[in-house]
Amino acid sequence: MTRDMVFSRFERFWHWSQAALIIHLIMTGFEVNGAYEFYGYERAAxxxxxxxxxxLGLSVFAIFWHFISGEWKQYIPTTDKMRAVLRYYTLDIFKKDSVHPFKMTPLVKHNPLQRIAYSAFNLMxxxxxxxxxxxxxxxxxWPDIGMENxxxxxxxxxxxxxxxxMLVFLIVHVYMIFTGKPLMRYLKAMITGYEDSHD
Ligand code: HEM
Known part of the structure; x- marks a missing residue:
């Protein structure tokens, strides 16, 4: 078994605080929207x-970090191994001893599907x-910026x-977290920072 440090302390802090904020924004946002009641409208707003x-503050911080560390390059889309990754998630994943075609390393942390999904998330x-x-x-x-109409x-x-x-992204993201073999592999990597390769 090999052990690589893939997610730095900052990345883990950013990931989990962003996750907590987004989950709470989804909860409060959909309450403001009238989908259900939990806090009461005023408090939710x-x-x-x-x-x-x-x-917003966390995002400014994360954008700055990605540029000075050069880690933004991890998100550049690529088609390399895309077919193999798509085949894995649609077919091979359901087979007992199948192995993910992409191996996560500190230099290349995201598979081609993740690169596209995370770029869409970050840029759109x-x-x-x-x-x-x-x-x-x-x-x-709005009248001051010409938006009165x-x-x-x-x-x-x-x-x-x-x-x-955002909600759809979250649901798919949580599903993907638990597709690791063994089950807790991806979750453990984002908690401890270490990826243990069992392949
Ligand atoms: C995961 C992130 C977010 C989600 C899922 C979300 C979702 C929502 C939803 C569903 C509403 C109700 C809209 C309506 O029915 O009219 C809402 C309202 C609102 N959102 Fe967000 N939102 C998010 C992030 C943000 C951010 C980053 C800002 C500001 C920079 C923001 C500012 C507002 C404001 C000002 C309202 C109106 C609330 C009020 O009545 O004061 N939201 N949001």
């Missing part, structure tokens, strides 16, 4: 705005949620749609 600022879902959320927050200032429902709709995309 207040917590949502507070968590939103924390997520997150920015759409930030921009629409900030516009929503500063609705009273834009319906609030449009921005709210875009924000909610991005919220649904």
């Amino acid at each position: 207040e917590l949502h705005r507070f968590n939103a600022w924390l997520l 879902i997150l920015p759409i949620i930030w921009v629409s959320g900030l516009l929503y927050m500063y609705y009273n200032d 834009v319906p609030l429902a449009l921005v709210a709709g875009i924000h909610t749609a991005a919220g649904f995309a």
Whole structure:
């Protein structure tokens, strides 16, 4: 068995705090939207705005870290091994002794499917949620930026749609976490930082 440190202390801190903030933003956001009741509307809206600022702050921090460490390169999309990875997730994963075609290393942490999924998350879902959320927050200032004729429902709709995309991402992401062999392999790597290769 080989043991590699793949996720640094910062990456683990960023991953888990982002996860906690996003789960709480989904909970409070969909309460504001009227899907269910837990905190009560006013409290949910207040917590949502507070968590939103924390997520924005964390994102600024993470963007800075990715650029100075050069780790942003881990997300450059590639088609190398894409067919093998797609075949694995659709067919081979259900076979008893199948082995994932991609081996995670400190230099190449993400398989080609992850690179595309995380790039879509970082470059589309997150920015759409930030921009629409900030516009929503500063609705009273819209006349100052020439947006007085834009319906609030449009921005709210875009924000909610991005919220649904976030929810779908979360569900698929959690499913993927438990597709490791052994079961806790991926979760353990993101908690301890170490990837134990059993292959
Ligand atoms: C995972 C991230 C997020 C999710 C899932 C999410 C989801 C939602 C949803 C579903 C609503 C209700 C929209 C409606 O029915 O009109 C909402 C409201 C809102 N969101 Fe978000 N949101 C997220 C992040 C953010 C961020 C980053 C910001 C700000 C930068 C933000 C600011 C707001 C504001 C200001 C409201 C209106 C709440 C109020 O009435 O004060 N959200 N959000």
